Amino acid sequence: MKPASFDFLCPETIEEALAALAEGGGEARVIAGGQSLVPMLNMRLARPALLVDIMRLEALRRIETSGDEIVVGAGVRQAELEAWPSLLRDLPLLAAAFPWLGHVQTRARGTVCGSIAHADPSAELPLSLVTLGGAVSLRSRKQKRVVKADDFFIGMMATDLAEGEMIEAVHFPKARHGSGYAFREVGRRHGDFAIVACAAVADDRGLRLGIAGVDDRPRVFPLPALDDDQFDDAINDIAWSLNARDDIHASARYRRELVRSLGRETLKEASRCRA
The missing domain is CATH 3.30.465.10 (Uridine Diphospho-n-acetylenolpyruvylglucosamine Reductase; domain 3)
Known part of the structure; x- marks a missing residue:
């Protein structure tokens, strides 16, 4: 498919871009790299009347x-x-x-x-x-x-x-001295959007576990410093608190299992990196 017709503006200043967005209201959209927006235009999931290209600013x-x-x-x-x-x-x-x-x-x-x-x-x-x-x-x-x-x-x-x-x-x-960071992901193919992705930070304030692919937005859970035998219970509680759903890519049960396994690995890796 091809997009519906729209006007296109390449502003020379930020002020010109903002003026166009204000005048266009809900019918105006910013476009930069276009890797998300252009497919939506082609499928007519988005039908803006005006695109404002900011890449020359x-x-x-x-x-x-x-x-x-x-x-x-x-x-x-x-x-x-x-x-x-x-x-x-x-x-x-x-x-x-x-x-x-x-x-x-x-x-x-x-x-x-x-x-x-x-x-x-x-x-x-x-x-x-x-x-x-x-x-x-x-x-x-x-x-x-x-x-x-x-x-x-x-x-x-x-x-x-x-x-x-x-x-x-x-x-x-910025990364704080003495902190550890880790990222793990499982997708259908490398480069696809994640079925489940986990990001972790370990520092002197404790742990933070971020999870994507399960709920309707990325979720973050602060945790205290954990001993090895405490990880499973903490992550199991997190897995059940998320609004996991079945879809064509994975079941809710599989997503919860990935949260448990990836979450444990990511938190442990971040903790090791801190050490």
């Missing part, structure tokens, strides 16, 4: 360090962040997640913020952002605001993005 194509955060602009492609020289040192969880994220070809076009905006509950970047306790910078013609990642994702491909707003950047907390 150099102000949005930056990776910057700001205090204890890494700020990734809305125009940064996934491959650019993956190749960023400080990734392994400052964002080791993302370094572990990137090999699971789509394919080389899609990472070369797709943007980091585009994956966040699409909010697929099985996607690796939303899971990583929530597990790290990151945030999303939103901007409209009238205001700027920063929303915690856990509040930004509100349901199945649904976010707190308001009409006339765009994601300006996402904020990933």
Whole structure:
């Protein structure tokens, strides 16, 4: 199929982009890498009247360090962040997640913020952002605001993005000294969206286990430091608390079993990395 007709704008400034989004209201959409939006257009699952292309806006194509955060602009492609020289040192969880994220070809076009905006509950970047306790910078013609990642994702491909707003950047907390990070995933094929993905952080505050692919959004569970014989009970409780469902890819039971096995492995790996 081909998309329904739409107008297309390549603004020269952020202000011009925001003005177009404000005037277009609910009929205007931002397009960056297009790896999520273009298939939806082709299948006519999305029918915007206006697409605003932000990829020529150099102000949005930056990776910057700001205090204890890494700020990734809305125009940064996934491959650019993956190749960023400080990734392994400052964002080791993302370094572990990137090999699971789509394919080389899609990472070369797709943007980091585009994956966040699409909010697929099985996607690796939303899971990583929530597990790290990151945030999303939103901007409209009238205001700027920063929303915690856990509040930004509100349901199945649904976010707190308001009409006339765009994601300006996402904020990933830098790795803390003495912390451990791990990422595991199971999919039908490598590069497919996860049936279940787990991300874990171990530090002096305890453990955090993030899970994608089971509920309608990525979920994160804080845990105290656990002995080996305590992992199974803790993760079993988590598995049953998630809203697992049957679909064409896997049963709810299989997803819960993956949460138990992957969750245990991911938490133990993060704990070992800390040591």
